[in-house]
Amino acid sequence: MSAYLRLAGVNKTFGSFTALGHIDLEVEKGEFVTFLGPSGSGKTTTLMVIAGFEQATKGEITVADQSLAHLAPQERNIGIVFQNYALFPHKTAAENVYFPLQMRKVGKKEGMRKAEEMLELVGLAGFAHRLPKELSGGQQQRVALARALVFEPDLLLLDEPLGALDKNLREQMQIEIKRIQKRLGVTTIFVTHDQTEAMSMSDRIVVFSNGAIEQAAAPLDIYHRPATRFVADFIGESNLLEATITDAASGKAQSPVLGEVTCGAEGLPPLTDGQAVTLLIRPEHLKLSREPKEGRQNAQMVIETIVNYGDNAVVIGHAGDQQIRVRVPGADVVILKEGDSCHFSWTADAVFVLDK
Amino acid sequence: MNTLMRWIGIAVVIFIAAPLVIVVPMSFSTAASLQFPPPGYSWGYYQQFFSDPSWLRPAWNSIYIATMNTLLTMALVVPATFALVRHKFWGKSFANLMMMMPMAVPHIVMAVGYYSYFGELKLVHSKLGVILAHTCLSVPITFLVLSANLKGFDLTLERAARSLGATPGQVFRHITLPILKPGLAISALFAFIQSFDETVVAIFISGRDAETLPRKMFDSIREEADPVIAVISTLLFAVVFAGLIAPSLIKGLRRMAKGTPSK
Numbered sequence: 001m002s003a004y005l006r007l008a009g010v011n012k013t014f015g016s017f018t019a020l021g022h023i024d025l026e027v028e029k030g031e032f033v034t035f036l037g038p039s040g041s042g043k044t045t046t047l048m049v050i051a052g053f054e055q056a057t058k059g060e061i062t063v064a065d066q067s068l069a070h071l072a073p074q075e076r077n078i079g080i081v082f083q084n085y086a087l088f089p090h091k092t093a094a095e096n097v098y099f100p101l102q103m104r105k106v107g108k109k110e111g112m113r114k115a116e117e118m119l120e121l122v123g124l125a126g127f128a129h130r131l132p133k134e135l136s137g138g139q140q141q142r143v144a145l146a147r148a149l150v151f152e153p154d155l156l157l158l159d160e161p162l163g164a165l166d167k168n169l170r171e172q173m174q175i176e177i178k179r180i181q182k183r184l185g186v187t188t189i190f191v192t193h194d195q196t197e198a199m200s201m202s203d204r205i206v207v208f209s210n211g212a213i214e215q216a217a218a219p220l221d222i223y224h225r226p227a228t229r230f231v232a233d234f235i236g237e238s239n240l241l242e243a244t245i246t247d248a249a250s251g252k253a254q255s256p257v258l259g260e261v262t263c264g265a266e267g268l269p270p271l272t273d274g275q276a277v278t279l280l281i282r283p284e285h286l287k288l289s290r291e292p293k294e295g296r297q298n299a300q301m302v303i304e305t306i307v308n309y310g311d312n313a314v315v316i317g318h319a320g321d322q323q324i325r326v327r328v329p330g331a332d333v334v335i336l337k338e339g340d341s342c343h344f345s346w347t348a349d350a351v352f353v354l355d356k
Numbered sequence: 357m358n359t360l361m362r363w364i365g366i367a368v369v370i371f372i373a374a375p376l377v378i379v380v381p382m383s384f385s386t387a388a389s390l391q392f393p394p395p396g397y398s399w400g401y402y403q404q405f406f407s408d409p410s411w412l413r414p415a416w417n418s419i420y421i422a423t424m425n426t427l428l429t430m431a432l433v434v435p436a437t438f439a440l441v442r443h444k445f446w447g448k449s450f451a452n453l454m455m456m457m458p459m460a461v462p463h464i465v466m467a468v469g470y471y472s473y474f475g476e477l478k479l480v481h482s483k484l485g486v487i488l489a490h491t492c493l494s495v496p497i498t499f500l501v502l503s504a505n506l507k508g509f510d511l512t513l514e515r516a517a518r519s520l521g522a523t524p525g526q527v528f529r530h531i532t533l534p535i536l537k538p539g540l541a542i543s544a545l546f547a548f549i550q551s552f553d554e555t556v557v558a559i560f561i562s563g564r565d566a567e568t569l570p571r572k573m574f575d576s577i578r579e580e581a582d583p584v585i586a587v588i589s590t591l592l593f594a595v596v597f598a599g600l601i602a603p604s605l606i607k608g609l610r611r612m613a614k615g616t617p618s619k
Contacts, residue, residue, distance in 0.1 A: 053515055073518040086516035090534050099530070103521035147520065 002065070004029035004187055005050075005155060010059035012045055012211075019045045021212045023059070027189070027204075032181055034198040035191045037208030038234070043191050046208070047157050050189070052076050063154050074103070079148030079186075081161045085140045087132040093119060093143045094128035100151040118146040122180065138169045145177065149184060156181070156188040162197065174201055195235050199223070207231050225267045229354050232280045237314070237325055239283065240354075245275040251348070255279060257322040258299045264348030271353065278354040283314060283327040285350035288336065289343050296345035303340045306333060317344075376593060383586035390581045401587045411584060414572040418552055421483055421568060425490040425551040426544050432491070433498045433543070440499075441506045459496035466493065467560040474561055481563030489561060490551040497550060498543045505539030538603075545599060552592075 003026030012020040020042045027033050035043035048054040050061060052073035061068045068076055079100075087096050097115035098108075106114070116128050122142040132140055141161060148156060158177070162170045178201050181188050192198055198205050199219045206216040207230075215227035226232040232240060243255035248271040251263040261279060263271075271277070292298040301317035301324050313333040315326045326344055328336075336342070378392050383401060385394030405411050439445070440452055458466065470489045471480065479485030513535070517527045533540075555570040562571050569588060576582045 051515075051519060053518075072523075073515070074521045074523055076519075077521075078519060080516065080519040082512050082516060084510070084512060086510070086512040088513060088517070088531055088535075099517070099522075100520035102530075103526060151521065 003027060004031075004064060005189075006060075006062045007046070007050075008060045008062075010046070010049060010056045010061060012042075012049060012054060013057045019211055020049070020056075021210075023213060025206060025213065025216065027187060029187055030185045032178070032188045032190065032201060032203045034202040034205045035189060035208060036193065036195060036198040036205050036234075037214075038193060041208040042211040043206075043208045044159060045211075047159055047189065047191050050155070051078055051080055051157055077151070077153050078155045078157060079151070079153035081141075081144045081148050081156075081158045083160045083163055085132075085144040085161075087140055087143055087147075089132055092129050092131055093124065093135065096132070096143055097147045097150050100147065104151060114150060115146070118150040119143070121183075122146045123176070137165055138173060141165065141173060142176075145180065149180070149186065153186065156186045158188065158190045160191055160193070162192070162194075170197070177201070199235075207234065209234075221267075224265070225352065226280065226354065229278055232278075232352075232354060237283045237327070239279075239281045239286070239324055241279045241281070241322060243277055243279045245271050245273055245277060245353075248273050248275070253277065253279065253353070257319050258297070261297065261351055262348040263351040263353045265350065265352040268353050269355070280352040280354055281346055281350055283325040286324070286326040286344045286346050288315060288326055288328055288332070289345065292343050293345040296347055298343050298345045300341060300343055303336060303338055303342060306336060306338060308333060317342075319344075379586050379589045380593075382583060383590040385583050385586070387583065390577075390583055390586065401583045405584050405587045405591075408584075411572070411588075414567045414569045415588075417483065417562075417566055418569040421486050421490060421566070422548045422551040424483075424487045425494055426547045428487065428491045429494040429498050429547040430540070430544055433495055433502060433547075434540070437499055437502045437506055441503050455499045456496050458493050463493070463554075463556040467557045470557060471560045480561045481565050483566040486558060486562050486566050486568065489557045490554055493554060493557065494547040494550045498547045501543040501546055502539055505536055505543075509536065549596065 005025075005027040007023050007025040010020060010023040011018075023042075023046060035046060037043045045054060049056050050068070052068065052071060063076075087093075088099065091099065094112055094115045097118055098111045101111035101114060102108075116125075119125065119128055119142075122145055124139060124142050124146070127135060127139060127143075132143065135143065144161070161177075162173055165173060174197060177190075190198075190201060202219055204216060205219055205222050207214040207222065209230050215222060215231045217225070217227075222231060222235055226235065229240060232238050241255050241257055243253040243258075243261065246252045246254050246260070251268070251271070253261050253263055255261050258279075263279065287293065287296070299319055301319040303315055303317045305316045307314045307316070308330070311330045313328055313330055315328055315333075315336060317324050317326070324344060381394055381397075382390060382392055384397045384399070385391065386396035386398050386400065387394055436451075436455065440448065440455070466489070470485070474480045474485045474489070477485075479488065509532070513531055514527050517531045518524075522530060553570065554568075555574060558568045558571040559574060562568050573585050573588060577585055
């Protein structure tokens with residue numbers, strides 16, 4: 001199966017500033033792909049290049065093997081939901097949704113009927129004749145979504161659409177957007193800097209940094225098998241430790257902080273003896289105890305801070321110069337004190353290896 | 357402190373409103389010249405204004421000149437404002453300065469300039485001359501009002517419209533223009549009032565053929581202190597007042613028709 005959306009060697013410079021280095025990406029039809037990265041990493045620029053609001057300096061973009069190069073934004077048939085929704089303030093919800101149909105010469109009667117159907121799909125059946133300013137943030141969001149979908153676009157682009165909503169509404173809209181996307185089967189690109197949002201919604205996450213793609217993979221692959229140190233650091237919490245491979249065949253490494261470590265996580269990259277690497281152990285894979293634990297690898301640390309979240313807590317300590325973060329169940333926190341010395345332990349399958 | 361402020365406020369309001377309190381009653385006066393308080397009241401001077409060609413002709417001149425001035429000003433200022441607010445180009449700050457210039461230069465200086473310059477061009481004593489001069493004077497205020505509106509315009513709306521299938525022309529017609537309509541209406545109103553109200557330049561260059569209402573009033577008060585002036589002042593005030601409250605009045609009526617209470 002060939003890719004539906006393809007970016008090949010897309011490069012974008014503004015004067016001497018390189019916004020996008022060399023972007024290669026393929027997206028399948030119907031896929032929900034999230035662009036994740038800090039601000040200024042190139043994710044929104046990539047979106048704007050796909051939409052046609054920015055011209056790529058080099059490279060090619062195709063949808064269903066048709067080049068977009070010579071198409072103006074209005075000829076691309078791409079639905080976009082903007083961060084601030086960009087609803088037309090002088091038009092009612094239904095007129096906003098009718099607008100793309102009006103531009104496609106659909107008659108008023110049929111167009112308004114379709115617009116109202118679409119509003120119903122996004123759960124706004126009774127709100128067709130309200131002006132945007134008479135709607136709440138979440139409702140405006142739904143109108144923007146309906147407007148971007150009503151003309152059956154080839155692609156749906158969402159540019160940090162949930163940024164302005166409060167936490168509960170955000171989660172509700174995440175589920176809602178996912179439901180509608182699945183139902184219509186539209187190929188979707190979702191831009192966000194919120195990793196939990198990316199984790200919960202995506203078929204695949206593309207991590208951006210400094211105008212380049214760090215990794216493009218399924219959410220759990222990104223989490224458990226990050227390709228670079230940046231990805232490991234950006235996604236979830238992590239303990240990153242310097243080490244040198246001593247025996248590649250059995251996965252043995254020597255770390256100044258942990259001593260001899262066996263690396264046994266799934267999907268390890270190929271290793272060579274003497275290679276300088278970074279070890280990744282997620283905080284939830286570490287356990288704390290007074291005495292060393294049998295059957296696990298152990299090391300010692302001094303507790304510095306305990307951050308309580310109720311159902312769980314993060315214990316931050318020091319082993320030599322290295323900061324160690326351990327996530328423990330909330331009930332375990334009561335026996336721990338700041339300043340205590342204790343052991344932390346892990347098993348070989350929790351240790352993943354990154355290139356230095 | 358609070359009471360003191362309140363009394364100062366009331367004093368200021370009275371001071372500002374005083375000319376109206378004097379002019380409106382005088383327009384209904386029976387006296388032969390401007391006199392306050394009036395000895396008696398009648399519609400006499402209103403009848404005189406609406407039947408005397410020497411008053412009606414300048415009134416029509418003023419309306420004609422102000423209308424043409426508004427059209428010309430808007431035709432020049434709307435594209436100029438879009439260029440100055442939205443685009444970067446060489447000499448932009450100089451262009452900005454030139455747009456505001458007529459506001460900084462005293463009208464009497466402008467008037468003298470027009471008098472000698474338009475004389476050469478045979479534009480003195482012609483409506484065209486007054487229209488051109490007034491257009492120049494209307495540019496700054498129109499530009500100020502419109503650029504403030506345009507700066508507040510969210511460009512994402514235009515991007516959204518493009519992505520939804522609208523050509524740049526359709527975006528302007530369906531999105532930009534309707535959203536800017538109130539701003540355009542207000543800047544046009546300012547252009548109209550500026551011309552209708554302008555006296556100094558009109559005195560210098562309008563002559564007998566293009567005589568405007570303020571000029572005629574000025575001549576009349578010097579020669580005879582005709583109470584018709586009070587009539588005109590009252591009418592002008594009524595028109596401007598109506599223009600100012602019309603938008604909120606229309607809104608209120610619409611809301612009543614829809615039956616939804618105001619927020």
